Amino acid sequence: MSDVAASPNRRRGIVSLTLMAGIMLVGLHIAIGLLTLVWLPYEPNAFTGGRLEGASLAHWVGTDRLGRDLFTQLMIGSRIALTVGLGAVAIGATIGVSIGILAAFASRWLDDALAATLDILIAFPTLLIAMLVVAASDTASLGSAIVALGIALSAIVARLTRILAKRVLVMDYITAARTSGSSWPKIVAIHVLPNIWPTLSVNFALQFGLAVIAEASLSYLGLGAPPPNASWGRMLQEAQGTVYTAPLGAIAPGIALVSLAIGVNLLADGLRARIDAARTLS
Amino acid sequence: MALPFKPRYCCDTPRARTSAILAYTLRRTLILIVSLFVAAVVLFVLLRLLPGDPANALLGVGATPQQIEAARAQVGSDQPLHVQFGTFIGNLARLDLGTSFVSRASVLEEIGNRMSVTLPLTALGFLIAITLAVPLGMLSAIRADRWYGAAISVISQLGIAIPVFWVGILLVTLFAINLRWLPSGGFPLRGWSNFGEAAIGMVLPALTIGLVMGASLLRYVRAATLDVLGSDYLRTARALGAGFTEALVRHGLRNGAVPVISILGIELATTFLGAVVIERVFSLPGLGSMLLLAIQQRDYPNVQGVLFVSTLLVLIIGFAADLAQRLIDPRLRGRTRVEA
Numbered sequence: 001m002s003d004v005a006a007s008p009n010r011r012r013g014i015v016s017l018t019l020m021a022g023i024m025l026v027g028l029h030i031a032i033g034l035l036t037l038v039w040l041p042y043e044p045n046a047f048t049g050g051r052l053e054g055a056s057l058a059h060w061v062g063t064d065r066l067g068r069d070l071f072t073q074l075m076i077g078s079r080i081a082l083t084v085g086l087g088a089v090a091i092g093a094t095i096g097v098s099i100g101i102l103a104a105f106a107s108r109w110l111d112d113a114l115a116a117t118l119d120i121l122i123a124f125p126t127l128l129i130a131m132l133v134v135a136a137s138d139t140a141s142l143g144s145a146i147v148a149l150g151i152a153l154s155a156i157v158a159r160l161t162r163i164l165a166k167r168v169l170v171m172d173y174i175t176a177a178r179t180s181g182s183s184w185p186k187i188v189a190i191h192v193l194p195n196i197w198p199t200l201s202v203n204f205a206l207q208f209g210l211a212v213i214a215e216a217s218l219s220y221l222g223l224g225a226p227p228p229n230a231s232w233g234r235m236l237q238e239a240q241g242t243v244y245t246a247p248l249g250a251i252a253p254g255i256a257l258v259s260l261a262i263g264v265n266l267l268a269d270g271l272r273a274r275i276d277a278a279r280t281l282s
Numbered sequence: 283m284a285l286p287f288k289p290r291y292c293c294d295t296p297r298a299r300t301s302a303i304l305a306y307t308l309r310r311t312l313i314l315i316v317s318l319f320v321a322a323v324v325l326f327v328l329l330r331l332l333p334g335d336p337a338n339a340l341l342g343v344g345a346t347p348q349q350i351e352a353a354r355a356q357v358g359s360d361q362p363l364h365v366q367f368g369t370f371i372g373n374l375a376r377l378d379l380g381t382s383f384v385s386r387a388s389v390l391e392e393i394g395n396r397m398s399v400t401l402p403l404t405a406l407g408f409l410i411a412i413t414l415a416v417p418l419g420m421l422s423a424i425r426a427d428r429w430y431g432a433a434i435s436v437i438s439q440l441g442i443a444i445p446v447f448w449v450g451i452l453l454v455t456l457f458a459i460n461l462r463w464l465p466s467g468g469f470p471l472r473g474w475s476n477f478g479e480a481a482i483g484m485v486l487p488a489l490t491i492g493l494v495m496g497a498s499l500l501r502y503v504r505a506a507t508l509d510v511l512g513s514d515y516l517r518t519a520r521a522l523g524a525g526f527t528e529a530l531v532r533h534g535l536r537n538g539a540v541p542v543i544s545i546l547g548i549e550l551a552t553t554f555l556g557a558v559v560i561e562r563v564f565s566l567p568g569l570g571s572m573l574l575l576a577i578q579q580r581d582y583p584n585v586q587g588v589l590f591v592s593t594l595l596v597l598i599i600g601f602a603a604d605l606a607q608r609l610i611d612p613r614l615r616g617r618t619r620v621e622a
Contacts, residue, residue, distance in 0.1 A: 128555060
């Protein structure tokens, strides 16, 4: 993978700034997401105001076309987005890392076959497949979206894991471990996973952001979870028709979505710079 | 500078060069065919995994068992799986995508009609993306120490964080609703025969795609340029007396293009697939809206047809990108897969 970050010495000065901004943005969404579990400004489905009201003290970003509070929906959106991101990455990581490690350890023939299959799967249209899976499970639910995205991500994770693990496996300390009689599971647990983990976790953060955006796209297309578990994508779809009278409704969910995605990316960038710096030092 | 040995990659003479590229093309074509087969298998499995019989889409509520039997026979879902698979692959190989359950129209013909919207949209968006990303990406790398260099790279951060449909909504709000310069969406019923209206309808959607793709492409152009700028060969060329621009154009462009081309391939594929969402924003009758409608109506032949054709296109784009890389960089020609 070509490193997209600028040269480390140029960036070292702003490493902590990047990481800090990432932690703050993601932390804000986590805090809001947790808060929605115990407290909300309004009942999410209650008609608490006039239709398409503008911003006011009672409704910070106004109301939707049925008079429901938008800020409440935005807050729930944080929780939904985090759930989707975490769920999809957890599924993608479990399947992907297992297959990647298997391919790295497999015989040459099996490895080639797996690598070629992964290349093809990655070429497959992720969003289209997710659309199909979600549409197929008769009731579109958050669960089906998470599973679909997780499976789609797993191929990318598997390919990266395989490449990283193969790089570790040619090291002298692996040969040493093997000659001293370590079993394969032990080598994976002690040598391979800890070594590839830093790079993998950065990639997980990026995948998290992609999953959140993909879920928003699904919801926007009308294939997401129904209310009250409405995501930002669904809010945007509903607000698009009334953008002339209530522009805030079409802007606020987008800002929420972008702030989370940027937060995760900054977090990933910051982590990567840190790992690079640590590697140069050691 | 005389090297103690002659650097020999694979192709010293023009003839050897041609044959190396030919050999690679053949090998890669084989991979393309195998990939297509695997994709077809995945598609088959995926469509059979869907709950319910495809025949149900043909039936109304309260169909008699005889009607169900007849529908199953018509769709072929009463056959054993291996027979269904054989028919499926056979039909695909002849590019026979069947007829729609709903409109009874030929799927291939319908896809052709829809392509006349999706393909120009993708191509135009992609063109805008490249036009923006290549000069700006190089500039932000060469002038990384200036404020505008830094500003460009900050903007590029947005590229992977911003959902394309939201950019579409914002552009519609600005240009169609507030300024009233352009239509907010739609496409003339008569298609491209009404050229003026069709072209105007393409502007905002293509701009949306171009801006988002351009921003994410920019990061890669910038990274590739930074790589080139830090390279030994560029320093050597400069030391031997080449001017900065000359060194960059003669030695840098070709080297920097290699990683960018593989990203270009991926981005082009993403653009094409992202059209599903964009077409929804601007209510364009393209391939994406065809798929969405087909999924809602459980129109299996249409779903299958769109998925197959889009996978085919994505695989062909990958093929073209791989080939282009080998044409530019002789060092890659012997290798089937480039890793890390």
